[in-house]
Amino acid sequence: MSLENLLILVLATLIGLLGGVIPGVSGPMMVVVFLPITYAFEPTQAFILLTVIYAASVYGGMVTAILFRAPGTPESSMTVLDGYAMAQNGQAGRALGVGILASGTGAIIATLAMILLTPPLAALAMNFSSAEFFAIALLGLSIVASLSSGQVSKGVFGVGLGMLLASIGNDPMTATQRMTFNVADLGAGLELIPVMIGLFAIPEVLRRSRLDTNLTFNTKYGKVEVWSRRNLTSVGPTVGRSGVIGTAIGILPGAGAVTAAILGYTQAVRFSRDKSRFGKGDPRGVAGPESANNAGAVGSLVPLFALGIPGSATTAILIGAFILHGFQPGPNLMTTQSTFVYTIFAAILVANVLALIFAKPLIRVLINVLNIPYALLGPAIVIFCIIGSYSLRNSVFDVWVMLLFGVVGYLLMKYNFPVGTIVLGFVLGPIAESNFRRALMMSGGDATVFLTRPISLTIILIAAAILVYPFIKPLVSRLVTPRTSKALDA
Amino acid sequence: MNRTSRRQRLQLEPLVWTGLGVVALIVVIAGVPASTATALQTPRFWPTAAAVIMLVAGLLIASNALAGSRRALSDPVAAQPQDSSGKPAAADPEVLRRYNHLLLIGIIAAYVAALPYLGYVVATFVMAWVLAWTIGVRKILSATLASITYVALTTVIFGILMNVPLPRGRGPFVEISTFFF
Helix, strand or coil: CCHHHHHHHHHHHHHHHHHHHCCCCCHHHHHHHHCHHHHHCCHHHHHHHHHHHHHHHHHHCHHHHHHHCCCCCHHHCCHHHHHHHHHHCCCHHHHHHHHHHHHHHHHHHHHHHHHHHHHHHHHHHCCCCHHHHHHHHHHHHCCHHHHCCCCHHHHHHHHHHHHHHHHCEECCCCCCEECCCCCHHHCCCCCHHHHHHHHHCHHHHHHHHCCCCCCCCCCCCCCCCCCCHHHHHHHHHHHHHHHHHHHHHHHCCCCHHHHHHHHHHHHHHHCCCCHHHCCCCCCHHHHHHHHHHHHHHHHCHHHHHHHCCCCCHHHHHHHHHHHHCCCCCCHHHHHHCHHHHHHHHHHHHHHHHHHHHHHHHHHHHHHHHCCCCHHHHHHHHHHHHHHHHHHHHCCHHHHHHHHHHHHHHHHHHHCCCCCHHHHHHHHHHHHHHHHHHHHHHHCCCCCCHHHHCHHHHHHHHHHHHHHHHHHHHHHHHHHHHHHHHHHHHC | CCHHHHHHHHHHHHHHHHHHHHHHHHHHHHHCCCCCCCHHHCCCHHHHHHHHHHHHHHHHHHHHHHHHHHHHHHCHHHHCCECCCCCECCCCCCCCCCCHHHHHHHHHHHHHHHHHHHCHHHHHHHHHHHHHHHHCCCCHHHHHHHHHHHHHHHHHHHHHHCCCCCCCCCCHHHHHHHHHC
8 A cells, every 4th residue: 555545544534533523523424525525536545535434434433422422423322322321430431442442343353354255245246237237226225224214205205306316417328308407507417426415414514503503522531441451351252243243234235334233232232141231331332332333334335345235325425436436336346446446445454453553542632623613613514515516517506506405405304304315316226227228228128137037036026125124014013913912921 | 383383394294295206207207308219218217217206105104194193183192293204203402593594505505606706715715704603603813714724725625736626706806816726
């Protein structure tokens, strides 16, 4: 790795940790805000910056979860339970130390798994044709349920909206103008970046502008204890177990790091002899979710690199970034750009080792950032959003698009709408459409091509099952519960 | 917001999604020309599929809300305000500046409209200062220093290092912009 790449890596680690530490500045927001800066970068450097920011933001999220009961990222929500309780018991420093140890180890376990598993998975996918790629895109779209926070109908609506927005402009096959209504700026379609910036970054600034923006935190936490014998013996097995669980969950398309954190916590409780201490400040209650969420975040990069489908909202944004830089993530990337891919893998590994070593002294610096009031950070975020949207095509029209989607995003946020699903539809819609039409063209218009090829059929059935399950889940529960109650009564 | 108006808003919300689905379908029919190709391969097929997905999802949201309101009639506890997913509606957090978000949208819109005329440096400095003040900075020096820092930083990164042709404005503002980048 060159010195330049190493500098970018260190910078990205710092930015990611910083983003994770500040509540209201999420991982997707950091990736979206920094994406425009990568326009001028070499692709390798661009993706070192973006993927490491993503991985490190999950790492940083635990700090405010432990100290202030305010998870810096959604992935750190479970860390609040025992982390904040430890802080209340005067063990904030130890909780931070356990968090650092668990986060770094979990992410390293997942990175090693990613290096081992991505190539064979991509090699398997090399035999796929357009029908299979359409099925994979459909599988990617079916993760909508996990991005919907329990509101699957709204999530499906969001996917449809994203697909519709992505269809504006030239039709990829016939160059017919779709939904442009003679607006010249719409001819090339809506750009992903202004849409994403609008949906993710602007609404949060609008929301926070109504609250007390001059609040700062009380940032006293005592001595941070990372590599002590006490930590290694008490949380070591939990860290290892949750790291493996988190990796497996992350690899499943749509399961994501939040699910991994929940499972990491429940597994930590399940394997414990004394379960009564959980929720009252047990270090394993910090180690379990932190190891699993970091492993899950890295694990979700496996389907991204191997199959070209996102495992989370942030990886959907990363797919957009790949396309922006002229790459099509998926099995071909592993064979045609293997050096590029392995450099990114190495960067993630090094970033996690660096974070594990330097997180302790860095926490002191990062926490000082929390003393900067949001009233000063807000304008900076808005300016970066504006210039990021403008510099894509040097077009003021894109800034208007960003503002429009900022307002839309704010309204959607008021209705608890899962905006990540719009991005999912926007990114995967065109991939699904082009492969769908190509497969039909190659089969002479025979639509059964998707069902006669075994791999395509299997993937479509899995996608359908993932999509339909949340809708039939209440019915299944109703059918199962009476039987279970009767059995218990008997 | 009083409880009655909030409930009305929440009852109207499911219909909004269905309405948006219908609008999407109309936009597709009006905005994508019909083609002689096989139905599945026409340029209209995919956007139509997207609009139909929106419409079906909108109808599902509406039916869920209807089922929720029926449950509310039979269960007084469930009669509390709910959103369309059937979950209790989130309480408003401690809002200090009720219309600040609208002000911010207005400021950014005015900035984007003025950008081609005032140029990046002047327009961004003014916007950053007004934004900082609107969001809550109450010291003139802090707002001014922050605005200068943001403009300087972004001009150096994007205008000079990345060669992004930032707007230079018109008339006398071109001279001001040329002085910086």
